[in-house]
Amino acid sequence: MHPAPSLILFTTLSGLGFGLLAWLGIDLSPPEGGTAFAWLALAYALCLSGLAASALHLKRRERALKAFSQWRTSWLSREAWAALATLLLGGGYGLSLLLGYPLLPLGWLTTLAALGTVLCTAMIYAQLKSVPRWHHRSTPALFFAYALTGGALLYGQRWPALLLLALTAALQCWVWIDGDRRFARSGTTLASATGLGPQGSPRELFPPHTGSNYLLREMVFVVARRHAVKLRVLAGLLAFVLPAALLLATAISYFNFICLALHVAGVFLSRWLFFAEAEHVVGLYYGR
Amino acid sequence: MTDLPSHTERQLGLVIDLDTCVGCHACVVACKGWNTQSQPSPLSDQDAHGAAPSGTFLNRVHAYEVMPQAGPAQLVHFPKSCLHCADAPCVTVCPTGASFKRAEDGIVLVNEADCIGCGLCAWACPYGAREMDMAEGVMKKCTLCVDRIYNETLPEQDREPACVRTCPAGARHFGDLSDPESEVSLLVEARGGMDLMPEQGTRPANKYLPPRPRDAWQGEVDVLAPWLEPVAEEPRGLLGWIDRTLARL
Numbered sequence: 001m002h003p004a005p006s007l008i009l010f011t012t013l014s015g016l017g018f019g020l021l022a023w024l025g026i027d028l029s030p031p032e033g034g035t036a037f038a039w040l041a042l043a044y045a046l047c048l049s050g051l052a053a054s055a056l057h058l059k060r061r062e063r064a065l066k067a068f069s070q071w072r073t074s075w076l077s078r079e080a081w082a083a084l085a086t087l088l089l090g091g092g093y094g095l096s097l098l099l100g101y102p103l104l105p106l107g108w109l110t111t112l113a114a115l116g117t118v119l120c121t122a123m124i125y126a127q128l129k130s131v132p133r134w135h136h137r138s139t140p141a142l143f144f145a146y147a148l149t150g151g152a153l154l155y156g157q158r159w160p161a162l163l164l165l166a167l168t169a170a171l172q173c174w175v176w177i178d179g180d181r182r183f184a185r186s187g188t189t190l191a192s193a194t195g196l197g198p199q200g201s202p203r204e205l206f207p208p209h210t211g212s213n214y215l216l217r218e219m220v221f222v223v224a225r226r227h228a229v230k231l232r233v234l235a236g237l238l239a240f241v242l243p244a245a246l247l248l249a250t251a252i253s254y255f256n257f258i259c260l261a262l263h264v265a266g267v268f269l270s271r272w273l274f275f276a277e278a279e280h281v282v283g284l285y286y287g288r
Numbered sequence: 289m290t291d292l293p294s295h296t297e298r299q300l301g302l303v304i305d306l307d308t309c310v311g312c313h314a315c316v317v318a319c320k321g322w323n324t325q326s327q328p329s330p331l332s333d334q335d336a337h338g339a340a341p342s343g344t345f346l347n348r349v350h351a352y353e354v355m356p357q358a359g360p361a362q363l364v365h366f367p368k369s370c371l372h373c374a375d376a377p378c379v380t381v382c383p384t385g386a387s388f389k390r391a392e393d394g395i396v397l398v399n400e401a402d403c404i405g406c407g408l409c410a411w412a413c414p415y416g417a418r419e420m421d422m423a424e425g426v427m428k429k430c431t432l433c434v435d436r437i438y439n440e441t442l443p444e445q446d447r448e449p450a451c452v453r454t455c456p457a458g459a460r461h462f463g464d465l466s467d468p469e470s471e472v473s474l475l476v477e478a479r480g481g482m483d484l485m486p487e488q489g490t491r492p493a494n495k496y497l498p499p500r501p502r503d504a505w506q507g508e509v510d511v512l513a514p515w516l517e518p519v520a521e522e523p524r525g526l527l528g529w530i531d532r533t534l535a536r537l
Contacts, residue, residue: 001411059405059425066384066402073291076383076408129377129488130414187487188414190352194366195482195496196306200356205363208316208348211341215416218407281485282416285350285368 001131002221003275006057011121011274012267014050014083015143017043018114019151021090025111027155028104036097039155043090051083075127079120086113118147125274132186133179133278138171145171146267153243153260162247165263169240172270176232183279193284204287220283224276231273239266292379292389299394299466300432301372301493302452303475307500308459311349311365315451315460319347319369319430322450326435328400332423344421346370346430347451354499364499367460369451370417370430371484371492372396378409378418378429386427394466394493395434400426414488437462465493 020043024030031039055061068084070077089110096103122143125134145168152161190204191197224231243259243266323346324331333343347369354362372389376396379387386402387409389395398409398418403426410418410427418429433449436442446453452460463472472495475481481495523531 057406059407059420060403063384063402063404066386067404067406068383070383070385073380074383076381076406080383124381124408127381128412130412188485192487193414193485194352194364195484195498196352196354196364199362199364199499200354202352202354202364205351205353208350208368209345213342214344214410214419214422218410218420219416280411281414281488285416 001275001278001280002218003224003272004057006053007275008268008271010050010054010057011143012050012264012271013046013053014121015118015147015267016150016154016264017046017048017050018086018117019147019149020046020154021086021114021151022111022148023151023155023157025090025093025107025109025114027107030097030102030104030107032097032100032102036094040090040094040097042154044087047083047087075120075123079117079124082113082117082120086110086117089113115144115147118143129186130281131278132182132188132281135186136179136182138175138178142168142171142175146270150260150263150267153256153263156256158247161259162244165240165244165247169236169244172236172239176273179277183281186281188281188284190284190287193281204285207286215282216286219280220286220288221276222283222288224273228273228277231269235266235269235273237266238262239270242266292374292376293391296374296390296394296466297392298464299372299374299493300437300463301394301465301472301495302369302432302449303461303463303465303472303481303495303497304367305459305461305479305497306364306366307479307497308457309349309365309367310457310459311351311363312456313349314454314456315367316345316347316349318450318454320345322433322436323428323431326433327428327431329421329424329426331428332421334422342422344419344428346417346419346428359502359504362499362502367451368415368417368484369494370396370432371415371490371494372430372432373493374491375489377412377414377488377490381408381412383408393464395432396429397431397434398427398429400424403427414485414490415492432462465495 024039055064058064067077067080071081089106093103093106093110096106119140122140126139129135149164149168152164190202194202196202243263246259320331331344335341347367350366350368352364352366354364372394376389379389379396384402384404386399388397405420405425407420410420418427421428436449437447439447448462452462461472461475463470465472467473476495479497481497483492484496
């Protein structure tokens, strides 16, 4: 799939923002006053800039509000509602912190809603049977893991962050390895795509058009596959190994920022791979 | 709503004969020609006369070579457009309700005025049947020429999809696939019509008729061969003398 910068920005930033809200919501001794406001502002900035990036992906932005209408079937629509609910709940909770009367249950609801939003984001991809690498329960698990890890690093939760870094790294490695086999496991081949299997083994003879088209640009992105292994190693180092090593090596809190910056860079890279490596079955019709 | 209808009164669709299609692309041209005028916005092209032309098409003809277990390879021309699936994944993913499947005839359509151009439906379609119009910023797809098939201002023989009407080989058929007695259903029954990517669980309406098995040579079929044998294996007369003399040198 085409790794659109708008979608990479969206999933990374909003994942981080909702992860932060999730940690903020379950903090038993939450910050108060100005500190609470600063955390809330940061979370909102991340979530909203992510959502704004996702709006950039739309070709007809003026109609974006229509996306709230189909929550019964569409994960994209559900995500819009979940994001709105999270921001409203988080705002209410933030207000209670600001006023010095923390309503902890409201915080727990914020956490739930934030995780629900991340689930909706992940399900947009996991629901697509046409992209076997994504069509797996590990996709929401991985989105949860990244959001909680980033949130823990951002919110300065040292030990949870270390634990989550290890867990997310393990999950990501398994997803990379298992993901490589999912297309074959899906059973979709050029033979099933053309129905010509019983006649023999088909192969593409010539394409239907000499130029490129939307389908090839959007869904048959093959450039990334060449350097996939190197990029995976780099993403793993940036997202997990280096932040964990820095966290272990020092207890000084301002290193957290460097950890976070490294982690986010790694998440950007892994998200780029998430899109770029995903093979859509339509590529079969074009012999790719 | 992007809920799929639980039941459609009819299921209109195409039956495409892979045995008969000659790959002339007339259906592609007829489709583009009709739908660029009849839809709310034209089917745009980008850089149409430049170095990297690209455009929106609702129908494309691929070409595959099939290598059987034994015998020569076979060329199959393969037209592909929207299959108007019963379980259309493109419809349920739509966040705005722009995509829908009609309960009365099973046609899958896009309401351009509601489309936000997010592209998720094109991702969900395993067949590549939907293409984003880069000029209009909305998704385009085969409408089964919904503006022809019910159009009473057209002569009756023209009330079928443009691709079917134009096909010079008679490789495309249009009808109600939910009626087991319809001509298309009988054709599917007789020729072993098949679904594309059945494992994707989309239950497509359009069916493809597989190419018929090709003839193979059996025994001595060249009845003229015995009369075309060379009459004289060894040269005689003057040529024979030259041949013998030269051989002795």
